[in-house]
Amino acid sequence: MISNRSKYATAALFLLPAFAVYTVLLIYPVLQSVFMSFYEWNGIAGSKMVFSGLDNYKTMFQMPEFWTSLANVLKFILIGFALQMPLSFFLGYLISRKMKGNRFFKTAFFMPVVLPMTAVALMWTFILFPNGGLFNTLLTEIGLGNLVRNWLGDTTIVTYTTPIINMWVYAGLNMIIFSAGIVGIPEQLYQAAAIDGATGWRKLRYITIPLLKDTFKIYAVTCFTGSLRVFDIIFVMTSGGPNGASDVPATLLYYQGFKYMNFGLANSIGTFILVAGLFLSIVTNRYLNNDK
């Protein structure tokens, strides 16, 4: 066996660099963010932070922009459950069948996940341009000209456009989560069900979906936390606009902190994102475990 002394010396030598970098640049800032959310700070390096109690939170909860950003998160969650979950499940089901061209489809469906979000978001911004953008042109060409909209410029429509583009990006990733679950279901269960006369739909309803409970739980948690963390797609496609209509908490945090220098407020938004995410994960895990 390795002697204890050399074991601890190695442990210290090997562990310290990772521990130090991680603690100083990730853990310390998180704690600092919670701490600073109770202080007022003007952002000038070296200037004093002034204790302000719950003022930042009061400001945050009184801001109409904050509630708009929460409503937008809610739309990401709604579309995440109403459209993206069935779509991802279905795609997962498709690629787990022994279908011709399976490999091609899996590659194609997954492709957007690996692409830089900035490039993808810019691509969609140009495709969705109101005048001469590909999408509206396409609608007109196929005789659906009355559906032409200003997809990113209308304050209501934009809050649905962005979650749908987000779905275009992430459906492939969630597809893998579902297909992993589907592949894990033992074949014998289906065979037994087939002997009992169950057909495709009933197999799906009574075997596949109930057995994928854990997968749905994982999806629910990633949908909640992912929706709370949305940033890139909004930052690039709309900058939170028009007029703040598409802001989400993370873009609000960025603009409040780095544009308007309201660092205290930015930290309270950051703390909110952190706490809300943890809260939703814990509640989802507990709730979906209890009714087993």
Next chain:
Amino acid sequence: MRLARFRLGGSLLYLFSAVWALITLYPLVFTAMSSFKTTDEIYSAPFKLPSLYSFSNYARALFDAGMLRAIGNSFGIAIVSTLSVILLGSLASFVLARLGLKFGNAVLLYFLLGIMIPVHTTLVPLMKLVSGVQGQNHYLTMVLIYTAFHLPFAIFLISSHMRGIGKELDESAALDGCGPIRLFASIIFPLTMPAIATAFILTFLYVYNDLIFAVIFISDKSMFTIPLTMLTFVAKSLTEYGPIFASIIVSIIPMIVVFLIFQERVVSGLAAGAVKE
């Protein structure tokens, strides 16, 4: 009768697959085609193949918009950050997974906590920290920050693989007089290669695609990464569709290549990352 219905169901599923593949790929194909066209042609013939394959849009994107330099910056930062994540991550994983220390599990949990932390929560304090040491516009700052943020997931991947390697190896190595450093370097590290490769590819992908840290910490044009360069170019020349589409293509090609070569690792690794959150 039943056979007919089965076939119908099968071909419906096939049709749906084809439709979603079209929805996924067509925007990329459209962007690629448009990257060769003039602005007039993009407007007048959006669905047609380019009338001639001119690379002038690419020249404009690479040289005038600064994409060439940005590619260098992005690749440089991503590769150095990834190497640093792999080095620190595999050393830490070795200690946590192989040495059987009392506090090993607690420290591992401490690292895994980082996977659940939303990046944006840390931004203001990080900015305070970095500006306190005048660290903006430094490659080292970027590398250290990316290292900190991608270590948790790398440690998760690498340490779980290291745990699976038989303990007898360590004992026989010790009997042969092999110290912990050699044990790590010549036995455990090579045996962990599959997980290390996955961690490498994923970290590279995450850092290459990152937007927010570049936005916060880089303002010096000569250091601009690909996302920053594209955003400034679009803000300045909103109507230059051709060059903008060319820059989009230039920025996604490396990721498509990485993805096609390492598909299985990328897919399973990214899925593991999503599930872990």
